[in-house]
Amino acid sequence: MQLRQLRHLIALAEQGSFGRAAEAVHLSQPALSRSIDNLEEGLQARLVDRAYGQVRFTTAGDLVLARAKALMADADQIPRDLQLLQGLAVGQLSVGLGPFAAGMLGRPVLARMAQRYPQLSIRIEVADPNALAERLHRRQLDLFIADTRDLQQQPGLQRKRLPNMPVSFFVRAGHPLLALQPVALDQAMDYPVAGPNLPSGVAAHFDAQVQRRDRSFFSVICDDLGTLQHLALTANAVILAPDHAGFHHATELLERLPIRKQAPMQTHYSIVWLTHRTLSPAALAFTGLVRAMMEPDHPGTGAEPRP
Secondary structure, eight states: OOHHHHHHHHHHHHHSSHHHHHHHTTOOHHHHHHHHHHHHHHHTSOOEEEETTEEEEOHHHHHHHHHHHHHHHHHHHHHHHHHHHHTTSSOEEEEEEOHHHIIIIIHHHHHHHHHHOTTOEEEEEEOOHHHHHHHHHTTSOSEEEEEOTTOOOOTTEEEEEOOOOEEEEEEETTOGGGGGOSBOHHHHTTSOEEEOOOOHHHHHHHHHHOSOOSSOSOSEEOOOHHHHHHHHHHSOOEEEEEOOTTTGGGOTTEEEOOBTTOOOEEOOEEEEEETTOOOOHHHHHHHHHHHHHHSTTOGGGTOOOOO
C-alpha cells in the first residue's frame, strides 16, 4: 500500500468515475484502474464495485477511504509543521546547564528565548556535567552547557568550546581587604572563602599557593551563584565567580578583589551534544544566543564599560 494509491482512491470517491478521477490526478484511465487494482490486491479486499459505469464503494472500501482521508490530511500537514518548526513557532527544547553556567547565562538566555519564541516549549535542568552527560545519552536533553574539564571521557559526545570569560574574586563594597589590595591568598583566608565545585586541577592549584595548612583555601563550596553573592554581602566572604555582567553588575554592592600574583582566570564552558544527532532549530537558536552573549562587549549582555 502506497500513499499515492490512497490518493487515487480518494480522487475516485470525490469524482465518482474512473475517467474524471484519472483526469484529476493526471493519469490515464487504465493507469488509475491498475493503481486501484493493485491497492485491492495488496489489501486482499474488494474496495470498489464497478457496474454500468458507476462506482460504488464496498463496506471495506468505505473503511479504507475514511482511513485514507485521515492519513492524507496528516501527510499534507507535514510540510506546514516543518515550516512552523523552522520558524520556532512550535517545538520543544530541553537544555542542561552546569551550576555556574545556569547562574551566569540561564536567566538572560531563557528570557530572550521566551520573548522571541513564545510558542516554544522550553525545559531547563541544572546539574553537574557528568549527570548532564548521562541525561544526554538517554536523550532526555538536546544539549548541555557546562565546564567540561572534569567531564569523564565518553564516546558519542561532541563538544564546541564557548568564548572564554574572565573569573575574579569578589567582596562586598567596603570590605576590609579592599584597603589592602592587591592581597595575598593567605590574607583572603582570614575571611570565609567561597566558590563552586572547581575542576580538580584548579582546586589543587589554589591549595598549593597558600602557606596556611589549617584548612583548604575554599572554606565554603557552593554551586549556586545567588548563595555565593549572599555570603559575600552578609558574611564578609571572599567569593570566586565569573566576571560577567549577569552576575556582579546585577548589584553595585560587589567589587572585584585583586589577588597578588594571581594569573588571569577564565571559564572553560562547552556546548555538548550527541555525535551524529542533528540539533533542532530551537537548539541552534539557543546556542546562538549563548555564543552572542558571551562575546566581549556584546550589546545583549548589558555589560558596562570597564576601566
